Amino acid sequence: MHLGRKRLGSAAAGLALVAVAGLIPSGPASAKPDISSVQARVDSLYRQAEQASERYNQARLELADLQRDLGVLRADQARQDKALEQVRERVRDSVVSQYEGQNLSAVGEMVIADDPSAFLQKLATLSSYDELQQQMYDTYANQAKALAIRTEATEKRAAQVAATRSELASAKKTIDSKLSQAQALLADLKEEERAAILSRGEIRIPSDVPASGRAAAAVAYAMAQVHDAYVYGAAGPNAFDCSGLTMMAWAQAGVALPHSSSAQFGSGPHVAESDLRPGDLVFYYSPISHVGMYIGNGMIVHAANPGTGVTVSSLHSMPYVGAVRPG
Structure with a gap:
């Protein structure tokens, strides 16, 4: 009788394992990464x-x-x-x-x-x-x-x-x-999936930006760099980081800016979002760690990241903090 109970117990445990296994979805050992x-x-x-x-x-x-x-x-x-x-x-x-x-x-x-x-x-x-x-x-x-x-x-x-x-x-x-x-x-992604991630958020480049005065030279330079590469610490001529782009753009207008987004935030008078003009510097995140240039119509040009490079985006595509008018 004792041995019989032992066999019955083993059989019941086996059936329980089968039942549990049936609840586990079958699939490959490593699932494809979600885009x-x-x-x-x-x-x-x-x-x-x-x-x-x-x-x-x-x-x-x-x-x-x-x-x-x-x-x-x-x-x-x-x-x-x-x-x-x-x-x-x-x-x-x-x-x-x-x-x-x-x-x-x-x-x-x-x-x-x-x-x-x-x-x-x-x-x-x-x-x-x-x-x-x-x-x-x-x-x-x-x-x-x-x-x-x-x-x-x-x-x-x-x-x-x-x-x-x-x-x-x-x-x-x-x-x-x-x-x-x-x-x-x-x-780890296929080429088309990788391209989709790297090209997201781009906006059609405007053909004309209504900038005037010294800001016109800064905007023209920044817009000419669209599609250039993003490289950390770079300030041209063919690659930029965010503050390197704005620094070099305003240098074309004879305005010296430091190569740092937080330092650029203190480089000129602050302006309200409702008073933004093309050429104004716009800042993002807290603490500040990104800067772009306003080009009008709710858009900015900026060195985004290594995947996107220099591109045109909407003003509020990132957490907006404030703006400064250089010069």
């Missing part, structure tokens, strides 16, 4: 790469400023160090002349001291300190303090340079990683 989900993922990766790219552009601007500051601080520190040494020599000469012919260890130690604070300590221990020129001592003390301030400022700026360089490297790594992931996703 809409791939498109959403590629869009997300491009956005993450662009955010890192604009951080890279901003950090590159900051690095240039920091390096200029560091050069000025180092030159200032060198001048202060020289001035301190000249005062030190005068103080030494004064002390030695007063103790000439005497064998005082304090004088000898003071004369060979290179550290400003140690020099002052030795000077203060001399028995004839009151006989020294008070003004000379004060001058040395002030010069030593000035050097310490300049040295601290130089070291702080050097640390900022190192941190910014690290940020640049991190941003570049993120750009490369996100772009590689997007390319891998697209590589």
Whole structure:
């Protein structure tokens, strides 16, 4: 009886497994990727790469400023160090002349001291300190303090340079990683499906944009780049990122803009959406990480992403933040 129950139990378990298996849909081991989900993922990766790219552009601007500051601080520190040494020599000469012919260890130690604070300590221990020129001592003390301030400022700026360089490297790594992931996703699709994703959202290019003044030169340049490639960090002549395109476009009108969308947002007066004119810069996302150029009729020209390149899109094809009028 015991063995019979065991056999019946095994048979029931087998039937249960068959029943469950029948509920599981049959299909290939790896299903074909859904086009809409791939498109959403590629869009997300491009956005993450662009955010890192604009951080890279901003950090590159900051690095240039920091390096200029560091050069000025180092030159200032060198001048202060020289001035301190000249005062030190005068103080030494004064002390030695007063103790000439005497064998005082304090004088000898003071004369060979290179550290400003140690020099002052030795000077203060001399028995004839009151006989020294008070003004000379004060001058040395002030010069030593000035050097310490300049040295601290130089070291702080050097640390900022190192941190910014690290940020640049991190941003570049993120750009490369996100772009590689997007390319891998697209590589899994058939050619026609891949083309459909990369060509979405394009609008017929207008033949005439009603721009005037300096804005006309900027708009004409930007429109001439439609269909050029998108490359992170590029600013022409045949490839651009978003802020590189707007920077080069307005350069044709004699207006210098920084190569950074967030920096360009602070480059001129802000204008309301209802007052937009062709040539105005329009900004997207929060924090700002994309910029295009308004060309009228609710459209913009912009360097979109590596899949689309420079193209014409609707003003609200992305989360709109605001606009700036350069020049």
